[in-house]
Amino acid sequence: MTTVRKIIDEKTDMEVFTVPVNATVLTALETMDNGNVGAVLVIENEKIVGIFTERDYARQGELKGRHAKDTLVSELMSKKLVMVKPETLLTECADLMRQYHVRHLPIVEKDRVIGIVSIRRLAEALIAHEKGTITKLEHYILGTGYGE
Numbered sequence: 001m002t003t004v005r006k007i008i009d010e011k012t013d014m015e016v017f018t019v020p021v022n023a024t025v026l027t028a029l030e031t032m033d034n035g036n037v038g039a040v041l042v043i044e045n046e047k048i049v050g051i052f053t054e055r056d057y058a059r060q061g062e063l064k065g066r067h068a069k070d071t072l073v074s075e076l077m078s079k080k081l082v083m084v085k086p087e088t089l090l091t092e093c094a095d096l097m098r099q100y101h102v103r104h105l106p107i108v109e110k111d112r113v114i115g116i117v118s119i120r121r122l123a124e125a126l127i128a129h130e131k132g133t134i135t136k137l138e139h140y141i142l143g144t145g146y147g148e
Contacts, residue, residue: 004093004107005086007117007125014115016106018043019052019073025061026068028052038118039104042077048113050077053104083108084117093122 008014017035019028021044031040032054042050052073060076061068082096083106093105103119 001089001091002125003086003090004084004088004117006090007121008086008107008115010125016041016113016115018048020044021049021072021074023073024069025052025057025066025071025073025076028073029057029068037116039116040073041106041113041116042073048081048106050074050079051081051104051106052077055103078102081106083113085109086114090122090126093117094126097122 015035017031017037017040019031019040019042021042023042028040028042032038038055039051039053041048042052050073056076056078057068060066061071066076080100082100082102084093084096086107086109096105097103097119105117106113107115107117
């Protein structure tokens with residue numbers, strides 16, 4: 001089975017976007033927009049203290065009367081982080097996302113966050129893996145694809 005390492009290796013621009021714990025929600029949203037990402041890690045004293053996602057804002061922001069420019073990201077961020085290693089199987093990532101109701105998993109290697117696996121990227125990788133398995137089975141059944 002495929003591991004998170006495959007996602008890391010295939011994504012050449014796996015940049016981790018962060019905001020300080022005292023940043024406003026507006027700053028976090030701007031950071032996500034500039035990076036075209038759905039989540040940012042929240043840091044304090046160079047330590048990760050939470051994760052802030054579009055979903056956090058959608059559910060806890062404007063709908064509850066909190067304005068992005070006046071609200072600190074620390075008020076809306078998720079403090080429970082579920083992290084994975086590059087060796088984690090993609091199926092394990094899916095299980096963790098389902099179990100903890102999260103859509104983003106920071107990837108940690110040697111005590112350093114090196115990327116984030118989103119539910120979208122995970123789904124793409126799992127589908128690609130399944131398509132590869134189906135193609136191999138078809139070649140095996142049909143006796144084709146050898147020596148190509």
